[in-house]
Amino acid sequence: MTKLDNPMLDNAQTMLNKKKRGRPKCFNEESALQKAMLLFWEHGYEATSINDLTQALEITAPSLYSSFGDKTALFYKSIDYYLAHEACPIEPIFTQARTAKIAFELYLYDNIKRLMQPNKPKGCMLVTAAMNGSDQSQDVQHNLLEKRLATKQKLCERLQQGVKDGDLSAHAPIATMTDFYCTVIQGLTVQARDGAKIDELNHVVEHAMKAWDLFDQ
Known part of the structure; x- marks a missing residue:
């Protein structure tokens, strides 16, 4: 079996690619937080879904959780951002x-x-x-x-x-x-x-x- 045919290497590469796709290289946490704030501000906490957030922030759900925690934690950070920049x-x-x-x-x-x-x-x-x-x-x-x-x-x-x-x-x-x-x-x-x-x-x-x-x- 050649190196290219090694299934373990293939699996490792697949996992690496998934991680890369989960969080873009150009991910800007402050910019993402601003987008989340605008979404919560416009639609409210309950009406804003995880899917809405991932689309607006252009990241995957796992990336959102790893960067900000759950939806509630992201909301609290969005409120802090609002108080610091908009209020x-x-x-x-x-x-x-x-x-x-x-x-x-x-x-x-x-x-x-x-x-x-x-x-x-x-x-x-x-x-x-x-x-x-x-x-x-x-x-x-x-x-x-x-x-x-x-x-x-x-x-x-x-x-x-x-x-x-x-x-x-x-x-x-x-x-x-x-x-x-x-x-x-x-x-x-x-x-x-x-x-x-x-x-x-x-x-x-x-x-x-x-x-x-x-x-x-």
């Missing part, structure tokens, strides 16, 4: 703004820009990615809820800072203001997904900021 940068805005009112106004208007980006899904991924989730996705829903609550806490802390700095009344209902502006922010996402125009959302923010004086008495 409104709340901390710099809140730190640099001179007053709490200016901080909230800048944050709301910046949110609109990010909710309405051309060629990208509308709305906030933290809100849209697990809407109408089933019992099977409770862990995912809870993970997103924790992140939304973290943002809510930052809103509350900036209001408290406003009281401390003296630009917000000591009698201002901080908890109620926090709930109100969180509701406005999440409502903007729903309106954006429903096809609202950017001018319409800007008007919502305009009136939401007029309500500030009703709280600050």
Whole structure:
């Protein structure tokens, strides 16, 4: 038997070829993560299948699992990528703004820009990615809820800072203001997904900021 006729060598070569096909040479993990994020952002966690992901990322299922873990792990990494690259940068805005009112106004208007980006899904991924989730996705829903609550806490802390700095009344209902502006922010996402125009959302923010004086008495 010649070297070329050796079945063991043939099997080894077949396995090597399969590994090569499983993960392209030009595989870019960050680019793949961005594509996964856009898919989850547009269709949500449950409606996005492994097949959808492998087609969008142009890799095989084994390669996806070896690179990112299972679907849930990939989703969490996609959320982290979204927060790092797409979400409104709340901390710099809140730190640099001179007053709490200016901080909230800048944050709301910046949110609109990010909710309405051309060629990208509308709305906030933290809100849209697990809407109408089933019992099977409770862990995912809870993970997103924790992140939304973290943002809510930052809103509350900036209001408290406003009281401390003296630009917000000591009698201002901080908890109620926090709930109100969180509701406005999440409502903007729903309106954006429903096809609202950017001018319409800007008007919502305009009136939401007029309500500030009703709280600050």
